[in-house]
Amino acid sequence: NDFVDQAIADRRSGKSTSLCAGQDILDLLLNAVDDKGESFSDQQIRDEALTFVLAGHETTGNLMTWTLYLLMTHVEVLEACREEVDRILPNGTIPDFEHMADLQVIEAVLYESLRLYPPAAFIVRQCIKEHTIGGTNGKSSIFIPVGAMIVIHNYTLHRREDYWSCPLEFDYKRWMRDPVSGLKPKLTHPYAYLPFASGARNCIGQNFAILEAKVMLAMLVQRCNFKLVPGQQIVPEMKGVTMKTKY
Structure with a gap:
């Protein structure tokens, strides 16, 4: 204080x-x-x-846990991260803000980790204006009254086949920026990816979280080797509002 x-x-x-x-x-x-x-x-x-x-220390910690788990189970991606870090941050260079835009593989890995294992795995919103959704293509409609509490399970949303190709695969390349424009690939739907929620009530710290996660992951890859202990059973578990590993 x-x-x-x-x-x-x-x-x-x-x-x-x-x-x-x-x-x-x-x-x-x-x-x-x-x-x-x-x-x-x-x-x-x-x-x-x-x-x-x-406030984001727990969710950021969970993001790093899931990301390291994914890298340990996808060694070729870990090597791609290490190659990028060695190129952008040679000889143990400590990353600063000027390096962040160049760490594109690191960034893409983090976005894909957030897709598969969003630390905040559900979002709760209260309806302030009545809506009727659905009712097209032979589907029944759903009326949502004012005051209704809506729970969005983004863990499931991020794994839907109608929004993601090969949704259960860890494919960081789906997030790689265009080499000319520098833009990320366009989503199939603007609300198909919600690790930080969306709209006026989205996470105020999302840019800060990605920035600090990029720094941490780059330095961990730069300075450490990772290997998963054989026989591990990594199971997601909800504790409060965050999704952690069960053990």
Whole structure:
């Protein structure tokens, strides 16, 4: 708390500035106003900042666990990661922000890990406007009243054959960016991939989570060897709102 309080005080007094090209999260919180036009108090800013940094530690930890498991069971992909890291970060170079865009295999592996094993395996939303869905192609319609709680099981969604080719296979190449445009492949449906939810209530820390996961995975691949202990039975298990390994 003392560290965050000092960071807020320094930014308010002009003793520190954003290292980003634009505003960083602290600038956004300092400039934010509520529905009544009132600014956040230092206490509110501190709480939001700590939530942003710390709330995702469990889900990010689970992401790394599942990713390392997938790499240990797909040695050729682990070698592809290692080749990229050795090329982009030679001689044990510590990754920084300038390297992130070049770690495309690392990024694709993380996205595919999130598809197969989303740490937050379901999303809950409350309906604020009545809807009727379905009712086409001979399918029955479903009426959703205002106030209904909707649970989206993205673990199942991410493995549907109508949205993904070879949905049960670990294929990081489906996420590789176009070498000319730098864009990721287009999804078959805009809501077919929801590891961080979507819309106005999506995960505020998703870009931060991917960034820190890329740094961690690159450094782990750079400095460590991985081998799965024989006889392991890796089974997903829901604990609270996160999906972990059972053992």
